[in-house]
Amino acid sequence: MAGRSDEPQVIWARPERTGRGPRPAYSRADIAAAAVRIADADGMDAVSMRRVAAEIGCGTMSLYNYVPRKVDLYELMVDHVSGEYDLSRPPSGDWRADMTYLAHQARAIMRRHPWVVRIMSSVHGISPNALRCLDWCLAALEGLDVPPGTKLELFGMVNGSVMTFVANEQAVAERVRSAPWSAEREQAVRGAYLAGQVATGAYPHLAALFAQGVAPEGDADATFDRMLRRLLDSFAPK
Template sequence: MVDAAVRIADADGIDAVSMRRIAADLGCGTMSLYNYVPRKEDLYELMVDAASAEYVFPDRPSGDWRADMTDLAYQTRAIMYRHPWLSRVMTTAYGFSPNALRYLEWSLGCLTPLDVPAGLKMQLIAMVNGTVMATVRNEQAMAERARGLPWSEAEEQAVRGAYLMGQVASGRYPHLAALLAEAAAPADPEEIFALTLSRLLDSFTPTGPAGERGDAGERVTPA
């Protein structure tokens, strides 16, 4: 049943998933499915858990927590692209299904070398996931919008760029003008994602002598 729901969502979007559609796919009665999954929300949770089974974990963490968390972030992004509907139904309420627990246990194992309190490790995991989800949602929205344009994306950007430069030239936005006068920010989505993820991980990296303490000797932890 869950496999059928995932197939339907992958092909036609999450709105196409219904008990009637799943029953037709499986060749069974619609009402019989409610004996197994009483609510659509329960089905969504099972679908998210099925997608979470696609993570590939080696036998043990590498010992480099940044590298391991980066790998997890890229795996999450790839899974969300294979299943575009995930960004619509993903929620922290689905954090205790079997494959979600497998993911959490692996993530915490990867963070063993990071000498910060357990609560901060959970914040790091949540923030990495949140960053990936926000990035994918934005990329998907941009792609969907581009498909509906009556002109090319390059033409669209040219018009918007000309408008922006005209506004900046008016003198009403001096701070924005100063920003644009500096080196151009990354425009490639892959480069932006890598930079965003790196800066997030930087914020959780203890600093100071021995990589752990500040000048006054106190523990330095992320804000």
């Protein structure tokens, strides 16, 4: 297979196309955009080298000259959607506001491209758009008096928390879509079951919580903002 190597390789360190010959007919941006279109339309399982090659109009084996491995294709895809962050405005000087601004963008991107949470990982953190985003964040965190490594942890934890939140939203939405009844009906049935279990006395601490009138927050946006506030609070100097 073209481009095969027994040594680790970084797709960004490679030329746009391996080998000699005429100017490449396609760019990585073309390939990434095609793969993203397929994933957006038909899900991540539909993304294959054969399908992407057909989308851009080249042979499957020719595509390997541009993207040696499927994991490289995934990296191109994550970088492509990471380019959707709006980093045109400079950091405001309020690190909390800036990180909240970025987190809301991350949630919106993951909602537009639901497959992202499935393939995103820390190994994608050295792609051009990921580095651009990280650099913006570090500029935003200049006013936060914590060690540099802690700032990196903050960036990673915000991103990871957003991914987990969106993944849960997707799982709930998928359950609703696949059910033959309404979301309200399922929630009512589950609520009744929970109330019955609490009433048995087997869960005294949970019963005490509910006796105080505490109920799960139903507004996903409010829950998201509360999660962010608590996370950012944990990084504020004491």
